Amino acid sequence: MTQFFSEAASAEAVNARIGENADERVREVMSALVRHLHAFAKEVQLTQPEWETAIDFLTTAGQLCSAERQEFILLSDTLGFSMLVDAINNRRPAAATENTVFGPFHVAGAPEREMGACITADGKGERCLFEGRVLDLEGRPVEGARIDVWSDNADGYYDVQQPGVQPRWNNRGIFTTGADGAYRFVGIKPVSYPIPHDGPVGKMLATLGRHPYRPAHMHFLITAPGFQKVVTHTFVGDDPYLQSDAVFGVKASLVAPYERAADSDTPWRSTFDFVLMPLAPPA
Amino acid sequence: MTQFFSEAASAEAVNARIGENADERVREVMSALVRHLHAFAKEVQLTQPEWETAIDFLTTAGQLCSAERQEFILLSDTLGFSMLVDAINNRRPAAATENTVFGPFHVAGAPEREMGACITADGKGERCLFEGRVLDLEGRPVEGARIDVWSDNADGYYDVQQPGVQPRWNNRGIFTTGADGAYRFVGIKPVSYPIPHDGPVGKMLATLGRHPYRPAHMHFLITAPGFQKVVTHTFVGDDPYLQSDAVFGVKASLVAPYERAADSDTPWRSTFDFVLMPLAPPA
Numbered sequence: 393m394t395q396f397f398s399e400a401a402s403a404e405a406v407n408a409r410i411g412e413n414a415d416e417r418v419r420e421v422m423s424a425l426v427r428h429l430h431a432f433a434k435e436v437q438l439t440q441p442e443w444e445t446a447i448d449f450l451t452t453a454g455q456l457c458s459a460e461r462q463e464f465i466l467l468s469d470t471l472g473f474s475m476l477v478d479a480i481n482n483r484r485p486a487a488a489t490e491n492t493v494f495g496p497f498h499v500a501g502a503p504e505r506e507m508g509a510c511i512t513a514d515g516k517g518e519r520c521l522f523e524g525r526v527l528d529l530e531g532r533p534v535e536g537a538r539i540d541v542w543s544d545n546a547d548g549y550y551d552v553q554q555p556g557v558q559p560r561w562n563n564r565g566i567f568t569t570g571a572d573g574a575y576r577f578v579g580i581k582p583v584s585y586p587i588p589h590d591g592p593v594g595k596m597l598a599t600l601g602r603h604p605y606r607p608a609h610m611h612f613l614i615t616a617p618g619f620q621k622v623v624t625h626t627f628v629g630d631d632p633y634l635q636s637d638a639v640f641g642v643k644a645s646l647v648a649p650y651e652r653a654a655d656s657d658t659p660w661r662s663t664f665d666f667v668l669m670p671l672a673p674p675a
Numbered sequence: 676m677t678q679f680f681s682e683a684a685s686a687e688a689v690n691a692r693i694g695e696n697a698d699e700r701v702r703e704v705m706s707a708l709v710r711h712l713h714a715f716a717k718e719v720q721l722t723q724p725e726w727e728t729a730i731d732f733l734t735t736a737g738q739l740c741s742a743e744r745q746e747f748i749l750l751s752d753t754l755g756f757s758m759l760v761d762a763i764n765n766r767r768p769a770a771a772t773e774n775t776v777f778g779p780f781h782v783a784g785a786p787e788r789e790m791g792a793c794i795t796a797d798g799k800g801e802r803c804l805f806e807g808r809v810l811d812l813e814g815r816p817v818e819g820a821r822i823d824v825w826s827d828n829a830d831g832y833y834d835v836q837q838p839g840v841q842p843r844w845n846n847r848g849i850f851t852t853g854a855d856g857a858y859r860f861v862g863i864k865p866v867s868y869p870i871p872h873d874g875p876v877g878k879m880l881a882t883l884g885r886h887p888y889r890p891a892h893m894h895f896l897i898t899a900p901g902f903q904k905v906v907t908h909t910f911v912g913d914d915p916y917l918q919s920d921a922v923f924g925v926k927a928s929l930v931a932p933y934e935r936a937a938d939s940d941t942p943w944r945s946t947f948d949f950v951l952m953p954l955a956p957p958a
Contacts, residue, residue, distance in 0.1 A: 397755060397923040399762035405923060406755035411884015418882055424719045426754055432711040433759050436704050443751070443760045450747045454737005464733045468726070471709055472680060472689035476716050477726045479682035599701055601694015640680040640688060 517546030517580030533573025548585030800829030800863030816856025
């Protein structure tokens with residue numbers, strides 16, 4: 393059937409072209425994408441100069457991408473799209489620890505450390521004791537949970553952003569729980585920092601009247617046999633950017649206590665329990 | 676007001692961040708974009724691997740862009756988005772000539788040629804006489820209309836795609852109408868050709884079971900003092916890809932007669948009148 397393009401049936405004309413043998417999921421995703429993109433352009437009556445701005449934005453973003461910089465993930469993050477995809481794919485009962493964005497600064501293969509060890513190697517920042525337990529939904533300790541942690545340093549940079557300046561694996565480490573499910577390590581009280589904002593995403597944020605800062609947080613990637621992976625942070629509750637995280641990562645349940653401790657070497661303490669979902673959800 | 680991210684109110688959380696002093700049009704466009712993107716992800720329940728595929732697609736597309744290649748325009752074209760934006764911004768009464776996509780192969784500064792001249796310099800292809808008139812909505816001839824024309828050669832490539840192979844300005848020229856509004860030039864009967872499809876857009880088309888071909892067409896960019904610009908093509912009606920233009924550029928009103936002529940040197944003739952809208956639309 394002939395179906396020339398028309399403004400009124402624009403998305404239908406495009407989607408009618410999808411071949412009979414196309415994968416059904418590809419058809420579903422791409423036809424929905426076309427419908428929503430066309431509905432967007434129609435709703436705002438997108439102008440030709442605005443279209444050109446979008447093409448330039450995407451092109452500049454692509455040209456900036458490298459092994460150290462992923463501008464499209466920043467775009468997805470700052471539009472709340474990364475958090476949405478994470479939410480869709482990680483719905484959990486209220487008792488379980490919530491996910492948040494993975495972020496671009498995780499590095500696989502961090503050192504396995506003794507329980508209680510210090511992950512900070514550059515001597516900067518205020519030391520903080522992180523402690524708590526990894527539990528199942530019934531409150532039983534999870535043995536053999538691997539807790540992969542990482543944070544920025546006191547200057548607001550991850551080690552990978554400052555190779556040669558920070559010691560390798562600064563503020564990173566992996567800890568494995570014993571029979572009591574407990575974890576304990578020393579790091580620094582993390583500090584807030586701006587996401588890379590010298591590219592098109594930074595310009596977009598400025599145009600929207602938004603700042604590029606993330607509230608201070610410690611990253612946790614927790615895996616355990618028989619349990620679903622948790623990718624999350626704990627946030628420092630008094631951070632000025634807690635209400636306005638540039639990537640929308642904050643959830644109320646992830647705001648952790650960061651309290652003054654009596655220890656002068658380690659003047660902060662943050663206690664937080666993680667509750668894991670079983671791999672096969674209970675019926 | 677605190678508005679942490681939630682799956683249910685994801686777009687609202689993002690749009691609540693737009694600053695008070697942001698430009699109103701920026702707010703309108705970006706908040707609609709966020710709403711539609713989030714609605715898309717929710718409708719299809721986008722998975723994490725699909726999100727990763729999208730990030731890779733955009734990154735690869737961006738890295739491929741150069742002075743000679745614009746993969747994001749190809750993406751916009753093949754999703755019918757370019758045609759939609761053109762349609763939104765160029766609504767005209769039925770009597771006026773319709774627009775279609777500009778395409779990436781126009782080059783400013785083509786040679787001004789004598790009316791009736793030949794634009795084909797490589798000796799390839801079947802010669803075709805293009806002729807007709809430029810008229811206003813009342814059918815009166817438009818004097819001083821500049822008609823900028825360009826097409827591929829008989830091998831399916833524009834001159835700029837084959838520098839050093841095709842003569843410069845092959846199948847390009849600019850003609851200016853006299854008091855009778857008439858135009859007349861010799862080119863070739865254009866041939867269908869694939870858009871560049873060795874990149875991510877080509878892969879996307881293959882995944883969707885779509886071919887990358889455009890039906891044969893001659894490009895026209897017509898400007899005249901006091902009239903709105905027309906960016907259009909005339910299409911060869913017997914082209915096998917007429918019903919399935921990879922960029923959705925075909926409109927029924929733009930399918931032109933390409934008829935056999937008695938002249939053995941110029942065995943084809945295509946007659947087409949262009950009707951221009953005045954700059955200030957009639958009340």
